[in-house]
Amino acid sequence: MRLESRAISLLAVLTALPTALGYVLGPLTHSLNALLGLVPFLPVRFSLGFIPLVISTILARAYLGRGGAVVEGVLLAVTGVFLHPTQPAPILLLRDVLLGVGVEVSLIRSSDLVLSSILLSSLLGGLASYLPYLLYASPLSNPLLIYSSWVILMSNKLLSALIGGYLSYLILRRLPAVCQLGG
Numbered sequence: 001m002r003l004e005s006r007a008i009s010l011l012a013v014l015t016a017l018p019t020a021l022g023y024v025l026g027p028l029t030h031s032l033n034a035l036l037g038l039v040p041f042l043p044v045r046f047s048l049g050f051i052p053l054v055i056s057t058i059l060a061r062a063y064l065g066r067g068g069a070v071v072e073g074v075l076l077a078v079t080g081v082f083l084h085p086t087q088p089a090p091i092l093l094l095r096d097v098l099l100g101v102g103v104e105v106s107l108i109r110s111s112d113l114v115l116s117s118i119l120l121s122s123l124l125g126g127l128a129s130y131l132p133y134l135l136y137a138s139p140l141s142n143p144l145l146i147y148s149s150w151v152i153l154m155s156n157k158l159l160s161a162l163i164g165g166y167l168s169y170l171i172l173r174r175l176p177a178v179c180q181l182g183g
Helices: 002-037 050-064 068-083 089-106 115-135 143-174
Strands: none
Touching (some): 002 050, 002 068, 050 068, 050 115, 050 143, 068 089, 089 115
């Protein structure tokens, strides 16, 4: 019973982490992207708010074991719909759940969490979480423009996912192994 209450407590903290950091990272992202928008034809845009989502999903998988990333993805999806109404609910739901599924699938055979496996999981989670955005794009209007914007936006999102994966690795390196709840 003690393991279950610790797992629930950890999930609650990991789910609250992106919301709390979002109040700082949201305005920072908008300011940074506004500055980058002053440079003509610069396709780089940051999604700093995606970094804590990746971190909490990877930490859930690391400390809760198999299934932890999917559960965290579902919790992030539910809270995201209520607390981040700037995007359509279906996109938010699918994005966060697919992030958890991507992280879970990439770490399914991983026994130890080394930098390469964590970066791979963040990359695959980022790719999976980008799929809902592709569902809402219309390639019929101007296919070349749509496909080039997909590549640009996806590379920016994947950069944020890799940053989140690296920060997760740094966190896991510093926290004691005794804290790990599952394998």
